[in-house]
Amino acid sequence: xxxxELKHAGLNLxxxxxxxxxxxxxxxxxxxxxxxxxxxxxxxxxxxxxxMLRGTAGGPVPHEVYEIKSAFIETLILLSSSFTFxxxxxxxxxxxxxxxxxxWLGVTLLLGFAFIGWEIHDFVSMAAxxxxxxxxxxxxxxxxxxxMHMLHVTIGCVWGMVMLVQIRKxxxxxxxxxxxxxxxxxxxxxxxxxxxxxxxVYLQGLA
Amino acid sequence: MTVQSAWxxxxxxxxxHSFAFVRAWEDPSLDKMIAAGAASLVVLGAIAVFAIITxxxxxxxxxxxxxxxxxxxKIGIMYVILSGIMLTRAVIEAVLMRMQQAVAVNQPGIVAPxxxxxxxxxxxxxxxFFMAMPFLTGIINYVMPLQIxxxxxxxxxxxxxxxxxxxxxxxxxxxxxxxxxFSTGGWSGYPPYTEMAFNSGVGxxxxxWAVTLSSIGSTMTxxxxxxxxxxxxxxxxxxFRMPLFCWTALCTSILMIFAMPPLxxxxxxxxxxxxxxxxxxxxxxxxxxxNYANLFWLFGHPEVYILILPAFGVYSEVISTFSAKRLxxxxxxxxxxxxxxxxxxxxxxxxxxxMGQNANINGFFGIATMCVxxxxxxxxxxxxxxxxxxxxxxxxxxxxxxxxxxxxxIGGMTGIILATPPLDYVVHNTLFLVxxxxxxxxxxxxxxxxxxxxxxxxKAFGFRLDETWGRISxxxxxxxxxxxxxxxxxxxxxxxxRRMAGVFQGEYLPWLIIACIGAFILLAALGAxxxxxxxxxxxxxxxxxxxxxxxxxxxLEWAISSPPxxxxxxxIPCVEDxxxxxxxxxxxRAYQPPHAYEDIEMPKNSVLGPVLCIVGAxxxxxxxxxxxxxxxxxxxxxxxAVIVSSFSRDTHRVIPASEVARTHEHWLRTxxxxxxxxxxxxxxxANEGLAESAV
Numbered sequence: 001x002x003x004x005e006l007k008h009a010g011l012n013l014x015x016x017x018x019x020x021x022x023x024x025x026x027x028x029x030x031x032x033x034x035x036x037x038x039x040x041x042x043x044x045x046x047x048x049x050x051x052m053l054r055g056t057a058g059g060p061v062p063h064e065v066y067e068i069k070s071a072f073i074e075t076l077i078l079l080s081s082s083f084t085f086x087x088x089x090x091x092x093x094x095x096x097x098x099x100x101x102x103x104w105l106g107v108t109l110l111l112g113f114a115f116i117g118w119e120i121h122d123f124v125s126m127a128a129x130x131x132x133x134x135x136x137x138x139x140x141x142x143x144x145x146x147x148m149h150m151l152h153v154t155i156g157c158v159w160g161m162v163m164l165v166q167i168r169k170x171x172x173x174x175x176x177x178x179x180x181x182x183x184x185x186x187x188x189x190x191x192x193x194x195x196x197x198x199x200x201v202y203l204q205g206l207a
Numbered sequence: 208m209t210v211q212s213a214w215x216x217x218x219x220x221x222x223x224h225s226f227a228f229v230r231a232w233e234d235p236s237l238d239k240m241i242a243a244g245a246a247s248l249v250v251l252g253a254i255a256v257f258a259i260i261t262x263x264x265x266x267x268x269x270x271x272x273x274x275x276x277x278x279x280x281k282i283g284i285m286y287v288i289l290s291g292i293m294l295t296r297a298v299i300e301a302v303l304m305r306m307q308q309a310v311a312v313n314q315p316g317i318v319a320p321x322x323x324x325x326x327x328x329x330x331x332x333x334x335x336f337f338m339a340m341p342f343l344t345g346i347i348n349y350v351m352p353l354q355i356x357x358x359x360x361x362x363x364x365x366x367x368x369x370x371x372x373x374x375x376x377x378x379x380x381x382x383x384x385x386x387x388x389f390s391t392g393g394w395s396g397y398p399p400y401t402e403m404a405f406n407s408g409v410g411x412x413x414x415x416w417a418v419t420l421s422s423i424g425s426t427m428t429x430x431x432x433x434x435x436x437x438x439x440x441x442x443x444x445x446x447f448r449m450p451l452f453c454w455t456a457l458c459t460s461i462l463m464i465f466a467m468p469p470l471x472x473x474x475x476x477x478x479x480x481x482x483x484x485x486x487x488x489x490x491x492x493x494x495x496x497x498n499y500a501n502l503f504w505l506f507g508h509p510e511v512y513i514l515i516l517p518a519f520g521v522y523s524e525v526i527s528t529f530s531a532k533r534l535x536x537x538x539x540x541x542x543x544x545x546x547x548x549x550x551x552x553x554x555x556x557x558x559x560x561x562m563g564q565n566a567n568i569n570g571f572f573g574i575a576t577m578c579v580x581x582x583x584x585x586x587x588x589x590x591x592x593x594x595x596x597x598x599x600x601x602x603x604x605x606x607x608x609x610x611x612x613x614x615x616x617i618g619g620m621t622g623i624i625l626a627t628p629p630l631d632y633v634v635h636n637t638l639f640l641v642x643x644x645x646x647x648x649x650x651x652x653x654x655x656x657x658x659x660x661x662x663x664x665x666k667a668f669g670f671r672l673d674e675t676w677g678r679i680s681x682x683x684x685x686x687x688x689x690x691x692x693x694x695x696x697x698x699x700x701x702x703x704x705r706r707m708a709g710v711f712q713g714e715y716l717p718w719l720i721i722a723c724i725g726a727f728i729l730l731a732a733l734g735a736x737x738x739x740x741x742x743x744x745x746x747x748x749x750x751x752x753x754x755x756x757x758x759x760x761x762x763l764e765w766a767i768s769s770p771p772x773x774x775x776x777x778x779i780p781c782v783e784d785x786x787x788x789x790x791x792x793x794x795x796r797a798y799q800p801p802h803a804y805e806d807i808e809m810p811k812n813s814v815l816g817p818v819l820c821i822v823g824a825x826x827x828x829x830x831x832x833x834x835x836x837x838x839x840x841x842x843x844x845x846x847x848a849v850i851v852s853s854f855s856r857d858t859h860r861v862i863p864a865s866e867v868a869r870t871h872e873h874w875l876r877t878x879x880x881x882x883x884x885x886x887x888x889x890x891x892x893a894n895e896g897l898a899e900s901a902v
Contacts, residue, residue, distance in 0.1 A: 010491065025438060026361050026439070027436055028861060029437065030362060033434060033464060034430055037429075037465065038469075040465055040468040040469065041471070041472055044468070044469055044472045046499055047290045048476070051495055052495060056492075056493060061304070134484040134492075135492070135675070136493045137486045137489075137495060138493055139486075140486045144479060158846075166854065173856070175495055200786075
């Protein structure tokens with residue numbers, strides 16, 4: 001078994017850190033399995049949203065509710081954060097100066113917070129117009145799906161902050177590396193879910 | 208702030224009438240007294256356990272050696288203990304229900320209709336989530352890592368967390384006996400009945416949070432087992448050399464990974480409806496309760512195979528061991544298991560044929576359902592052919608396996624009836640259905656788990672279970688089952704609906720009485736099981752099997768001492784065959800000392816599991832009773848516990864090679880001194896766990 005063998009899907013440490021690479025196989029594969037399970041959760045929330053779409057109960061309909069500008073800016077923010085996380089992962093793999101990892105992870109988190117803030121602003125202005133989950137089945141479906149994604153991003157941000165502290169405290173020990181790799185998978189996964197939300201919820205709603 | 212609002216702030220919706228005792232004090236009817244009696248059993252039981260542990264000064268021991276342990280073997284045993292406790296409650300409830308129906312023909316029964324609704328809801332919820340799931344999770348936890356020769360599961364702390372979450376769900380169910388009332392919405396909790404508009408009490412909330420906690424635990428369990436099987440097998444243990452039990456464990460785990468999330472989603476969305484005024488499943492404002500039915504059964508049907516597949520695995524091991532033969536058509540059995548697992552996702556709609564789809568959709572799902580019978584039938588033939596020309600020994604596990612084969616086939620036949628939509632229209636929602644699924648799950652889950660318990664008990668504790676009481680218990684389980692459930696087929700065909708608190712057709716009575724007698728025999732079976740355990744513990748000196756192989760086993764869990772050391776195998780062997788231990792015994796090299804020992808790294812104890820158990824139960828309780836401060840505190844507690852534990856770097860300890868060598872060589876001496884016995888003596892005290900085939 002050589003160090004350049006792929007042990008799991010996604011970014012592998014390989015010869016950059018053979019020892020952690022050896023441990024990562026099981027740890028990262030386990031996280032992939034978790035993501036599959038989480039993907040089922042989102043799949044069902046998407047399906048539910050689709051089912052509920054017609055249940056507007058005489059209330060607001062999708063194209064009255066959504067704003068393409070806002071959703072597009074959120075998309076840009078989140079996609080950029082995935083890119084910056086990519087840079088963070090590369091900085092970690094090749095152990096460039098540690099502050100590079102911290103920098104890119106920090107930028108990613110800032111983008112994450114910006115995304116959350118923007119979304120909360122969206123929800124608040126929707127609520128001000130009376131577009132709340134108690135109004136209709138359709139809005140319930142929306143609020144079950146989109147805030148669930150936001151909750152995930154929030155957890156990702158908290159996790160990222162914990163990782164920043166741990167990088168300071170432990171340096172790049174195997175556990176830190178493995179957890180950054182897991183967080184990166186989580187982050188990219190949420191990006192993919194968001195692309196689904198952008199297409200299925202916002203674009204479809206405004207079409 | 209008024210007194211009332213301060214009160215609500217502190218303890219939420221709890222008031223004096225929430226307590227079963229107060230309700231019984233005010234209205235001492237039989238119904239309320241039964242509820243109060245059950246509540247006092249819970250309270251007294253808890254106090255007694257607490258007092259005994261304190262008196263014996265065992266708290267520290269329990270905390271250090273059990274609750275915080277991440278050893279898969281101990282976690283497995285704790286799962287099985289949980290399942291035994293919950294089984295006892297649910298069987299007693301079953302007896303009460305059978306009594307009620309036998310009594311309440313043209314007259315009021317012993318419990319009020321509302322109470323009867325709670326009984327069938329808790330009975331179902333417990334049997335599925337807190338008896339069956341913990342039982343199979345416990346046995347897989349114990350056995351699977353030993354069979355694939357791993358030191359532990361892939362994520363030992365996560366394993367302890369899964370147990371903690373399952374226990375916290377069970378605790379909520381027990382608390383619901385004392386404070387408040389449980390749901391009357393059945394184990395499937397269908398809205399709109401369980402929505403706020405029709406059911407504003409705490410019952411559905413108890414159901415939601417108990418089930419949610421356990422479903423998250425089961426998802427994590429599935430993940431853990433699947434990764435363990437994929438990544439932690441010993442060298443040479445190719446997938447197609449795994450014992451069949453591991454294959455069924457793998458398929459069950461995959462089903463858990465994909466089928467538990469729909470349940471979590473369904474219960475959480477119901478919670479959104481109830482707590483935040485969403486309209487996902489309500490009757491008004493665009494809610495869609497059919498979506499719940501789909502989500503629930505998208506979980507519910509794979510769940511049936513989550514329950515049944517591990518039992519299939521146990522039977523495969525038991526039948527092959529007690530027929531002293533290689534498993535017949537191993538590969539076919541593996542493929543059949545996989546096919547069942549895949550098909551399980553294609554049949555969920557047969558749970559609601561009558562709820563408005565068109566005939567073509569019903570037709571598709573009906574045919575898909577019947578297809579499940581094909582791989583299952585293949586399995587039945589494979590087991591029969593394994594016995595064919597074997598030297599079959601009728602030990603207790605084998606008796607369960609044989610009872611299963613016969614009984615399960617009958618259940619399968621009635622399943623085909625129910626899978627035919629036009630016939631389903633006739634018997635749906637009747638006792639025919641109740642009879643059918645008990646006919647599948649009692650042989651297909653309970654007998655299997657009991658067989659596994661009898662089979663692997665000597666491995667876990669180092670002594671055998673009493674044979675006579677095992678047979679008495681077995682006889683009661685089988686006779687009780689036929690008496691309790693065959694009449695239900697008749698009643699269902701006569702048109703008796705399920706879940707009736709009383710009936711007005713005198714002609715049902717004889718059948719109901721027979722079923723009631725059957726229920727009492729099942730209770731006796733459970734009693735006999737406990738008697739067996741007590742007697743076996745008392746006589747353990749005569750039934751010790753320290754050499755570790757009481758049944759002339761074929762797979763590697765039998766190749767180590769009973770009970771096994773914490774690290775399972777002193778040296779990880781290389782696996783060269785499908786029945787590796789049988790092969791080694793044949794070649795006379797079953798107990799060879801290894802060339803060299805190495806240090807073994809094992810995970811350290813973790814408090815995360817028990818902490819999340821306590822905080823999870825607190826969160827559930829707070830949400831049920833709207834005690835918001837406690838709910839927020841619990842969620843912060845969960846977050847804090849997880850973050851703090853992620854800072855721990857001192858997670859492993861090393862067991863020095865010298866200690867491993869000492870333990871292992873001591874055991875090898877025990878083996879050398881043991882007398883090898885022929886199979887005729889395996890249930891006698893001469894059985895020290897060394898088979899004649901080994902020497």
